[in-house]
Amino acid sequence: MSHNRRRLSQVAAGTGAVALLVAGCGGARVGASTGPGAGGAAAGNLRCGQINLAMNDWVGYTADGAVYSYVAEHSMGCTVKQIPLAEQVSWQGFSTGQVDLILENWGHADLAKKYITQQKVAVDLGANGNIGQIGWFVPPWMVTKYPGILDWKNLNKYASLFKTSESGGQGELLDGDPSYVTNDAALVKNLHLNYKVVVGGSEAALITSFRQAQTHKTPLLAYFYSPQWFLSEVDLKKVSLPKYTPGCDANLKTITCDYPTDQLNKVAATAFATKNPAGFLLAKAFNWTNQDQDVVAKYIAEDKMTPAAAAAKWVKANRTIVNNWLLGIPGAKPL
């Protein structure tokens, strides 16, 4: 017995020695400073740690997140943790410390009231430069064939065109991901439209449907939005609903008006500013146009580039915009 034990301890000692010996020779060590910024925290520079970035499920947002992450990592040595979350769920993350930043927020007055005004766990970081517009769209071929289809008043006339296996006797209005902002069910009801809202599942499903509808000249009425790279591939036509006036969408029970044109904005956790000033300042400065976003989104969705590669490509081509963001962030290296 004791003999065995001695053997074992010898083995263990030997093992350790071998391990050290082998470990001694060669290769890049984990944690050795290889990336930029990691070692460059000179006096006065802001150190950048981990940023918890909410990632919502549409390609435009993926583009936002990719570019922000690329810049934060390569200019300031931050670690960005991308957390895939539905848009409204992301807000919950502010109160629990799970989320530091949302880069593209579509309105959500109720959530802003709850988390910014009441709980004071989030702050508005201002516009991200994108203009958001939600609406109902049809493929362009329909506009010439069915005059007046872009006016909501004529939708009932064309309802039978949009019948599918899912909508029964009514026309189908195809919606996006269940998590997206939508008033469609209420609008259909309040405008007395003979339509049924069918939820398609995702942005990709919407795009596939539109592409097929345009190619095969099949009818389709669906929820869509800009900024959106796909609009440059197929120029979808928006159906005009009764005009939006401020406050007309306050009550879902009575709503009868179109979606507003939103200045999309950035929202951050209140603690983000102190926890990670560099990441916070970059988020505050982050601002680009719909065209910019569409370019990156197309790289990702259409050209199948990884988000990081797409971001790198765009940043290389748009150094001035990016370096403009970095002005005034101590320690940020221009790219």
Place this chain on the structure above:
Amino acid sequence: MSAGALVSGLSVRKIRSRWVWLILAAAWLALYLAFHGTSTLPLSASSTTSVQNNLNSFNNNISNGRNSNPVFLYGVNYVQVGMTHFVSFLQSLISQPGFGRPAPLIGWLGVIAIVGFVSWLTAGWKYAVLGVVGFYILGLQGLWQESMDTLALTIAAVLIAVVIGVPLGIWIGLHDRAQHIVLPVLGFLQTMPSFVYLAPLTLLFLIGNASATIATLIFAIPPVIRLTDHGIRAVAEPTIEASDSLGSTTWQKLVKVLLPMSRRTIVLGINQTMMAALSMVTIAALISAPGLGQVVIDALQTLDVGTAFNGGLAIVVMAIVLDRTTSAVGERSQQVGGRHLLGPQARRLAFGAGAVVTLWAVVESAMYVWANTFPSSPTIGPAIVAGASNASNWVQSTFSGITVGLRNDVTIAFLNPLQSMLTNAPFWLVILGLCAIAMIIGNARVAIVTLISLLLIVGTGVWQDAMQTLAMTIVATVLTLIIGIAVGVWMGRNRQVDRFIRPILDAFQVMPAFVYLVPFLALFGASRFTAIIAAMAFAIPVVVKVVADGIHGVPAPAIEAATAAGSSTWQLITRVQLPLATRSLALAANQGLIYVLSMVVVGGMVGAGALGYDVYSGFVQAPLFGKGLAAGLAIVLLGVVLDHISQSAANRIDPSRH
């Protein structure tokens, strides 16, 4: 009539008379024609009822009181923080940066070495090879980190499940009264579609790892409790008596007799728990659990069949490694005193060498990048993604006419009429019909359970959605049973076929439910039919297995006698094998219903609407939270009704008669 279809599928034999059914159906139809379109309790997608609004404000109260309410301050929050830290700890060991390092403590080389070494010790060298190769494939697929996240979460849930489940199983194994309380709870947990409790859990434990772990725990813990209980109870009475007669204390008896003798069964329980945990961890991606599930969900968002397949394949690979290794541990614990290839001296030496290599690999992977981060080449990931995408594109373009046609035919011929009947009938008429069926197939107790559950569904305010879900469930179950019984009979009659098909079924079963959604979504578009097909893919393996085992279990003498009497194959199947396997068929129907329901609900994410959509949208849209909760409740209640009715059908068929 929905119920008629349901019942004929169950092939209940003791139905007193055909006339009862005919009269019932006629009466029901007459009432339907008189009253249809009234009392249908509609509720549009964005509307809510006052009950649902109350649930909503309940949600708000909870989220506002998270840091003041004593229940949270002294209970829930501790659990949440504890779980989160536990999972983070495991993640920083193998998958995520941690311990102040930019990379996990143990890199791929170390993990693979540990997997190999541990499976060698516990299961044998073959399994060590399987483990090493399997995990290396995960890396080659380009999914190392995701796989390790999934593994970390699975391990966390399984560890907690074992720590709670084994003692609980022992306790109920030793105490009948405790068993009578615990087993029904476990049965209920197992019939509850996992999709349903994600949202309520995030209400308590927030989104993220804590909720994911707890959801996984709830889903995965029943097998280990059940099998521990079973193992303890299966220990031979003489052995226990012998131990008592020699003066064992209770503790000695437990440690020296009961546990060692039930070890194999307990390990089997842990194995099943592990498989369940793995599939649930993937679904928990919906509440932002990291890992392979996230890969699949993202692929679902972008309709990327290739990536989804790659992710699903990784899950299957991991499942195979974990499953085979833990089963081997179980089998090994049985064959005590087995032969060893090497003598004790050589074994000790081999063990030492293995330990040295493993330790070296771990240290190396902790210190050096090459052994820590899985190299980006060689890789097979892109090839798999491209291959699967191409295959799917080919299928889509080749069969798009057929698939759309199939979808439309089934939808128009079966689904729409059934759904419109259920949704247009007054709610009381549907309740009346279902209660009558429950009464005839089962008994008064089943009818009362049915009545109460259905009334509660009315109370949740999502009656119409529940009827839509019911319609989809019935159509999918009937189709599932038709295919399942056909294949099951084939397998049950032919061992060769069985040997060939069974592994495929096993692979289908470990594949997490919503991996199926992606290709079917691509093929059939956003529709209820997609949900039905996915539900069938999910449920058919179970049904096939139950039916095959039932057919195979038909006593050989009965078949010999029938063959000797000159029966044709068809007569043999319809007159002897199926009737003698009736109980298995009823069980298959029961399992089929439960599996279908749980998947039809997930289909709400891809255009199937109904309760599943309510749950999912409640989860992602703050104003609909209450409605989602109510819909979740309705799903559970629907499950209770379907389970009770189909169980009672199975129980009516007395196995002792055969």
Place this chain on the structure above:
Amino acid sequence: MSGSMTPPTARLAPDGRAGDLEAPDDEGLLRVRDLWKVFGKRAAEIQGSQDLRALSRRELIDQTGCTAAVRDVSFDVAVGEVFVIMGLSGSGKSTLVRCLTRLIEPTGGSIEFDQSDLLQVDHKQLREVRRRQVSMVFQQFGLLPHRSVVSNVAYGLEIRGAGKAERVARAHEMIELVGLSGYENSFPHQLSGGMQQRVGLARALAVDPKMMLFDEPFSALDPLIRRDMQAEVIRLHHEMGKTMVFVTHDLSEALKLGDRILIMRDGEAIQLGTGDELVGAPADDYVRDFVRDVPRQDVLTLRWLAQPAKPGEDLGGLALSQHTLVRDAIRPVLESSSRVRVMDKDRLVGLVGREEILAILTSDQK
């Protein structure tokens, strides 16, 4: 052969039961008195109620839902005695033997073992009794499948806290004793049934108990192996002199092993006596049925056949002890010209001649 024989000195069971309870000598190791075991919700009421006690087993079930497995059983076992409890299945014999160390908790009565009442001791003391004083061998062996032979045999010593060296040494000793040397490191599933029961025997012997209980230990074995094992028990009893309580449903086994035999039916003790007493003077038809097929010459002794001397009969013939088995007396009696004298030491018990012997032999042909 229908009527009982009436040996001159037989201690008859039915009436003389009380007198029969005492062990052959005064060194009683185990004294069981008024032992009851009733299963059922109202078990506790039965023993105290004269009315209920009087009911038959069937009536008791009908009226109270309770089953009396052991009813009012009393007996003594002497040091070194092999005491057999015999009955058909369901007679309560296995329950009775389990009650002796409270593996089944008796409903009432007393069990005095080695001067202490086992029904009064607490669980700790009871465990000590089981660990050191009384051990048991089971029909289904009850071996631990995950342990080797040596570890199974050492199990009793292990749980009472003996050191490893001590228990391994003792286990090896026992394994040798039961003839299993060479199988120390085998596992139960690698052994035949007979060998497994040898392990069970060694395990029971290893704790060096004062008394050993056997619950139909050889019923599960082949007839040939059963005979070997019976011989083994007899050998061990001779070598070690352990007191044994042995339950069986096999009369020939009972007769072979038992110094005295207790016959049970429906939980009740029907008759207690030596083998020749049971065969020679069955207490009732039940016992008579039981012993019907026993070869009488193998069981009965000459005292059961001895007849008073006829007036003027020749008392000069061969003298045999009254304990001589009939079997062994056949030849001398048949060869003897006069009737053989049957002696209790120096006292003449009676005479046995051809007639008596032939009566016994022919009665067996039935």
